[in-house]
Amino acid sequence: MEHRDTELMLKGYGLTTAELYYRMPDFRNVLNSFIWQEYDLAPDYPKLFNFIEFWQEKIEGPLHSVRFTHRKLIGPGEWRNVVGEFRLH
Template sequence: MADFEKQLRDYRLTTAEILYHMPDHPALLQTYVWQDYDMAPRFPVLQQFLDFWESSLDGRLHSVKVASTEIITPSDMRFTEALKTLH
C-alpha cells in the first residue's frame, strides 16, 4: 500500500524512540529511532517490530516512547473549484 493511501486509511506517521540494553554491556543504554506509518492507538506495525526485536535481537528493551500525528487533516486537503491557466 502506498504511503498516501495509508494516510487516507487513518494511518499516521509514527516515531518511536527505543532505548535498549547493549548486549555486551547491559548497564549501558543505546537509542534506536524507528519511524513508519501506523494506526493509533494500538500501533500494530510498531508492535510487530517490537515483537521481532524481542524474538530476534540480543539487546533487551528498556523503554519505548511513541509520538504520532496525522499528516493529512481536513483543513490541509481541499478540492479546487476552478482551474486557471496563465499565459
C-alpha cells in the first residue's frame, strides 16, 4: 500500500469498487462489464461520479447500469499510537 493511500484513509476516504455494465458500440444487444476502483468519499462519491461523467462523454459504449460498494478500511477508532514495548529475552 502506498503512503498516499494511508493518508487518504486517515482523512476518511474508503475504497469504492464499481462494476459498470455497458453495451458494445457495434453490438447493442451485448452487455460487457468493467471494474473500477478508487479511494472516494462517501456519501457524495465525487470521483465515481466524475468517472461516470467521463465515460458518458468520451466512451462509445453506452452505460446500461452501475453497481458499486464502498468500504472504509481504517476508521478513527481503529488507529492508535502505541508507546510501550515489551522485550522477551
